[in-house]
Amino acid sequence: MGEGNGIRSVVLVDDHQMFRTGVKAELGGAVEILGEAGDVDEAVAVVGALRPDVVLLDVHLPGGGGIEVLRRLHGTVPSRFLALSVSDAAEDVIGVVRGGARGYVTKTISGPELTDAIERVAGGDAVFSPRLAGFVLDAFAASDAPAADPELDQITQRERDVLRLIARGYAYKEIARELFISVKTVETHVSSVLRKLQLSNRHELSRWAAARRLV
Amino acid sequence: MTTDAPPEAAAPPRLARWRQGRLVAGVCRGLAAHLGVDVLIVRSAFVLLSVSGGIGVAVYGAFWLMVPARQDEDGGAARGRDWMQLAAYAAVTVGLSSLTWSAGLVRVALWPFIAGGIGVAILWQQADRDQRHRWVVPLRQLWLRSVIGLLLVIGGIGGFVARQVDAGQARFVIIATLIILTGVTVIATPWVVRLWQDLDAERHERIRSQERAELAAHVHDSVLHTLTLIQRNAHDPKEVARLARSQERTLRSWLYEPKSDPGRTFAAAIRELAGEVEDDHGVPMEVVVVGDTALDERLGAALQAAREAMVNAAKYSGAPSVSVYAEVERDAVAVFVRDRGKGFDLDAIPADRMGVRGSIVGRMERNGGTASVRTAPGEGTEVRIETGRG
Numbered sequence: 001m002g003e004g005n006g007i008r009s010v011v012l013v014d015d016h017q018m019f020r021t022g023v024k025a026e027l028g029g030a031v032e033i034l035g036e037a038g039d040v041d042e043a044v045a046v047v048g049a050l051r052p053d054v055v056l057l058d059v060h061l062p063g064g065g066g067i068e069v070l071r072r073l074h075g076t077v078p079s080r081f082l083a084l085s086v087s088d089a090a091e092d093v094i095g096v097v098r099g100g101a102r103g104y105v106t107k108t109i110s111g112p113e114l115t116d117a118i119e120r121v122a123g124g125d126a127v128f129s130p131r132l133a134g135f136v137l138d139a140f141a142a143s144d145a146p147a148a149d150p151e152l153d154q155i156t157q158r159e160r161d162v163l164r165l166i167a168r169g170y171a172y173k174e175i176a177r178e179l180f181i182s183v184k185t186v187e188t189h190v191s192s193v194l195r196k197l198q199l200s201n202r203h204e205l206s207r208w209a210a211a212r213r214l215v
Numbered sequence: 216m217t218t219d220a221p222p223e224a225a226a227p228p229r230l231a232r233w234r235q236g237r238l239v240a241g242v243c244r245g246l247a248a249h250l251g252v253d254v255l256i257v258r259s260a261f262v263l264l265s266v267s268g269g270i271g272v273a274v275y276g277a278f279w280l281m282v283p284a285r286q287d288e289d290g291g292a293a294r295g296r297d298w299m300q301l302a303a304y305a306a307v308t309v310g311l312s313s314l315t316w317s318a319g320l321v322r323v324a325l326w327p328f329i330a331g332g333i334g335v336a337i338l339w340q341q342a343d344r345d346q347r348h349r350w351v352v353p354l355r356q357l358w359l360r361s362v363i364g365l366l367l368v369i370g371g372i373g374g375f376v377a378r379q380v381d382a383g384q385a386r387f388v389i390i391a392t393l394i395i396l397t398g399v400t401v402i403a404t405p406w407v408v409r410l411w412q413d414l415d416a417e418r419h420e421r422i423r424s425q426e427r428a429e430l431a432a433h434v435h436d437s438v439l440h441t442l443t444l445i446q447r448n449a450h451d452p453k454e455v456a457r458l459a460r461s462q463e464r465t466l467r468s469w470l471y472e473p474k475s476d477p478g479r480t481f482a483a484a485i486r487e488l489a490g491e492v493e494d495d496h497g498v499p500m501e502v503v504v505v506g507d508t509a510l511d512e513r514l515g516a517a518l519q520a521a522r523e524a525m526v527n528a529a530k531y532s533g534a535p536s537v538s539v540y541a542e543v544e545r546d547a548v549a550v551f552v553r554d555r556g557k558g559f560d561l562d563a564i565p566a567d568r569m570g571v572r573g574s575i576v577g578r579m580e581r582n583g584g585t586a587s588v589r590t591a592p593g594e595g596t597e598v599r600i601e602t603g604r605g
Contacts, residue, residue: 088467108499130538134503137542141506167503168551168597169538 008122011050012036013043013069014058014084019107023056023084026111031118039063044072051077053122057101059085059092070099082121084109090135098198103127125187126194133166136197152200155193162189231285232278238301242278245285258304266311270369277365280402367398437465457497464490481514481548482507485541488522496529499536506543508604516582517550517602523574524552524598532556532596546604553597558590575600 010031012020015038024033034050037043040063047055047069059066066083073079083101085092093104102121105114106129117127128136140155155163158179165175172190176183230249232241243261247254264271441462448454468486482504489500508514521539528537534556541550564571571588575598579586584602 089470130501130503130540134505134540137505164540164542167505167542168540169501169553169555 007032008054008118009034009050009052010118011043011047011052011055011079013038013047013055013061013066015039015061016058019058023114027115027118028111030111030115040065040068040072043069047073047077047079052079054118055079055081056084056118057081057096059083059087059096066096066101067099070096070101074100080121080124082117082127084114088131093132093135094139094197097132097194100198102194103129104132105129106131120187124191126190128163128166128190128193130167130169133163136193137163137167140196152196155196159189159193162186163193166190230282232282233285238304239275240279241284242275242282245282246278262304262308262311266308273365273369277362281362365398365402367394367401370394370398433469438462453497457494460497460499461490461494464493479510480507481510481518481543482541484510484514484518485521485539485550488518489525489539492522492525492529496526498529498534500525500529500539501536502539502541504541504543508543508548513582513584513602513604514548516578517548517584517600520575520578520584520586520600521550521552521598523571523578524550524600527571527598528552528554528556528596532558534595543604548602548604550600551597552600553595555595558592558594558596560592561588561590571598 007029008031010027011034012023013036014020014023017038020036027033031054034052035046037046038061040061043055043057043061055069057066057069061069066081066085070081081101083093083096083104084107085096085104086107087093088106097104102124103117103126105117105127109117109129120127136155137160140160161179162175165178170178172183172186175186179186231245233244233248234241235244236254237244238258243257244254247257250257261271261275264274441458445455445458448458468490485504486502489502492498493500510518521541525537525539528534532554534554536554538553539550540553542548561571575588576586579600579602582602584600586598586600588596588598590596
């Protein structure tokens with residue numbers, strides 16, 4: 001995985017053939033599509049064999065969903081995962097990020113934005129959609145309960161500022177300008193939030209996601 | 216008798232209750248296969264043990280509870296039992312016990328247990344296979360409880376039998392009865408719990424099927440309707456996009472959003488507003504709301520101002536989509552409406568134009584809040600609306 005040189009290799013995992021075709025057309029020549037998969041077993045086989053830079057992973061897949069793919073491949077391939085879904089449900093979003101995805105975007109994302117997100121994930125950064133930022137702000141909202149592990153269970157004021165701007169629809173570059181920091185610093189903050197989201201055992205996180213399921 | 220020896224004849228087969236060729240629960244047949252003796256011998260032994268003191272019934276019951284049923288290889292052939300044989304054994308049992316009865320050997324106290332056993336057997340027989348399976352699985356996990364219960368029953372019977380000879384010592388009879396009752400309770404509890412859980416499971420199933428029905432109705436009312444409209448408007452891409460987007464929003468909120476009344480909570484109200492603007496102007500609104508609170512008058516003003524900002528963005532910015540972010544904090548509520556459209560020169564707007572100044576900034580100031588607009592040509596526009604809480 002050469003960082004920042006040449007185009008990225010991608011494997012597309014989605015059970016809708018029509019959607020895969022659409023994404024391929026949108027991405028055009030910006031990335032190299034190495035292969036495709038339509039279910040969990042196929043995804044595990046294809047990604048394991050082709051070892052792409054980035055796997056575009058649908059959350060809802062036959063055979064256990066994107067989470068199952070992450071569980072079975074985690075640590076076995078150098079590939080990074082970007083979740084792509086029509087679902088806005090909190091447990092889907094939080095679940096797949098906690099499963100190891102480096103980001104989450106909805107399927108309404110435009111071609112150039114998706115290319116940008118793939119590039120970012122391939123470079124080791126995190127990709128947060130406004131909605132994911134909103135979920136994280138909600139889940140890490142100040143609570144009176146003392147945090148069990150302050151390092152992981154709380155986000156800093158600066159991280160909160162960055163998330164807020166993402167939720168307001170700002171791009172990283174715009175956030176950097178707004179907060180008088182570099183884009184690299186913005187990326188560092190977002191990666192740090194991603195790590196906390198993945199590792200924190202903060203019980204509000206799970207309780208909150210569970211409560212949202214009660215529709 | 217009716218079945219062949221199991222294929223793995225070299226080693227004695229594991230102790231299991233045989234469904235094939237069974238008379239009651241397959242205990243004797245299983246034991247016979249396990250011990251490698253004729254089933255007739257085992258059955259006779261149980262009959263003898265039953266009539267001479269009743270221990271056979273208790274042991275049979277214990278095996279029935281504790282020993283798993285054998286997994287049948289065949290689909291279900293020859294599963295019926297030989298009723299003639301069963302009747303024969305019953306006759307032998309009754310005959311022998313009336314013999315011993317008249318000889319004063321059998322104790323009256325045993326008959327309730329025998330009758331109870333028969334009752335249980337009938338219930339067992341009538342329950343379908345799945346139900347039986349559900350009864351038995353947790354019972355086996357509770358084997359310790361069953362063993363204790365059985366020991367108590369047997370001990371109680373023993374005490375009863377031993378002491379009844381001295382008719383005067385009623386105290387022992389009472390103690391023995393209490394022990395028996397305790398034992399029966401210990402045995403019966405998991406059964407009762409199981410029955411209760413069965414009922415519970417059934418209720419859940421009913422709720423689930425109601426949910427399915429609701430889903431079907433919803434899909435029919437909204438989704439199918441929209442699909443029809445889309446086909447009819449296939450020549451108008453803009454209308455198709457609007458219909459699809461509107462349906463998507465409805466379905467999403469129905470599936471993922473917590474059910475709340477737009478008339479009462481802030482988050483629901485702002486989502487609804489954004490939906491209306493989207494429908495009216497055909498520009499998607501990406502709404503993110505953090506936190507929620509009950510609506511009041513000040514928030515009502517903030518919502519109206521936010522609506523105005525969304526309409527402006529949709530109508531004039533030319534941006535393909537608009538971001539709406541609302542945040543409810545401990546003491547304040549903020550709404551941001553942002554587009555990446557063409558923006559404008561704030562100072563160049565004539566003073567008599569109402570739009571931004573009147574319906575957004577003015578409205579917020581009248582209601583104790585603030586609003587500000589940040590924009591420049593080519594830079595997009597962001598309207599920030601803030602108000603206190605409580």
